[in-house]
Amino acid sequence: MSLRARLGVQRGHFTVDVDLTVEPGHTLAILGPNGAGKTTILHALAGLAHLDGGHITVDETTWATPETDLPPEKRSVGLLAADHLLFPHLSALDNVAFGPRSRGTRADTAYDIARRELARLGLADTFHARRPHQLSHGQAQRVALARALATHPRVLLLDEPLSALDPESRPTVRQALAARLADFDGMTVLVTHDPLDALTLADELTFVRDGRVVQSGPPQQIVREPRDPYVAQVAGLNLYAAGPAREGTLHLASGAAIVTADPVISRENWVSFPPSAVVLGRHRPDGSARNTWRGRVARVELTGQIARVSLTGEVDLVADITLGSLAELHLAAGDEVWASVKATEVRAYPR
Template structure:
């Protein structure tokens, strides 16, 4: 059955108001900036933080519904992997994995046998007697995951599970974690600020800003149709709002953008930075979208350079353009430099507000 969580939490001046569902076999990612309320939501579902209002229920069993009902964490069928894993350094990996089972009253030998089976599942049988301090970050993450799954939880909660890893380890461990989650038949809620973790691991992404859900959907939908500036920046798109009439969108912030295909009504307008070209002088011909602009920032992005621009009142107020290092040299780019920009109408996408 579905996990249903209507989360109403107040902490000082911060108010969290989220309505979440997670289906069996589904991985849902809570994605948002620091301070958005992601960890507060996870702690409330785990029973580490009581609701001020709302309701959390699974399989017809109510976990939290103030003021009448509150189940403590040990009475909720959950497994949790924390950001720092929180393994017990005085216990071996085997005893760490067996800990949750022993805490639930399982016989010591049965708990150890089950723990050994889980260590084998995550590929760490040979580390059964090893203490956590001797493990790599990726190995510690797998032990924490085995400990969480050993209790056969109905709900798996992952709090920034890859944040403690170095960049060279993250790619491999992310792939391994994805394989384990695909086999997990319960429900998984992943809290992360990393869009790549969410895009790779989740079946559905819920974007949280300032304690509210601002967008949710499948990873491809969120990536191609962002609805806030935060999401657009995550996926690397220019995003605006406006009103379309035919092939012209009048932007809410001022200026217009010409489209390749006609549409009508309030729309989001999105296009990749690679669709923006930069010129030292007005381009020849008659491009449908061309505006003077001023360079406000230059950033290295992998094999490209991202240029931030303030455009003229006739177009978007700000623009992102991705160009090659060779183009940066040819244009002699510096902050404050005036340029001319063009945008390919065929790469502009619109969708309803």
């Protein structure tokens, strides 16, 4: 019993062609840049986009093929989007009970289900009578999640569910969502731009670009070994395609060399290292680092107490340095600097 889908959807000149599998009790997070096809995937699963090829099968029941298309109301689906879309004239309790009641559940049973779902998401009885405009955005989003779950769907679809929340409420709602998903025995598909949402909520990650899957697997594997530039950006790593290694030295397409301490036997390799492993200086370093390149500062961005410095040159890279180091180096866009990375910080793995 699982969700198995081969989704072929044609939208003008854009084609989505992906394979997805989600096991019961598991959450699959789909990530990708804008225009990658993430929303089309979600719409196809929900029955809002027709399949031009492939199939959708849930618990061995076919939901869709190019010839057959189960309408959305006949699919056991719960949907939560960034905007909670609660009925403004109904209370929180009535909003959650609406789904079961619309499917023929007795009123007393529907309200029991609604109270239980709201309680599991940390919303006490004092919130039940409030209408959406009387709730904070985080509270309203939890009510919307309770409404999506109240019909006991086999497939829960989450479309950027935390993106519209403010920074203060987002961790609370994320925690409540994670706790509820841990008890959910259906299949969950989460579309998100936020790596933290994906890493904290999902059992599997699938990255899509231009309508195709570029990498899929458990979060820890993907974070350790990204195989696509966008995936590496999300994982926070510098990533390069390289040829065969000769005595620990790999050559990039640009001709630059990178030394690694990893044993490399493949002819085609990926090479990666974290921005925190990069040391910047105004002069060529004399230390033990075997990787040393000259570059020019393209931009400097601040995130808390960290400055992210993007360099172009022999090897385009990103370095994370402290604000103290930034002030000491007096770095600005256009400055020339030296970057160094120890060989022990460089990972190499087959392409």
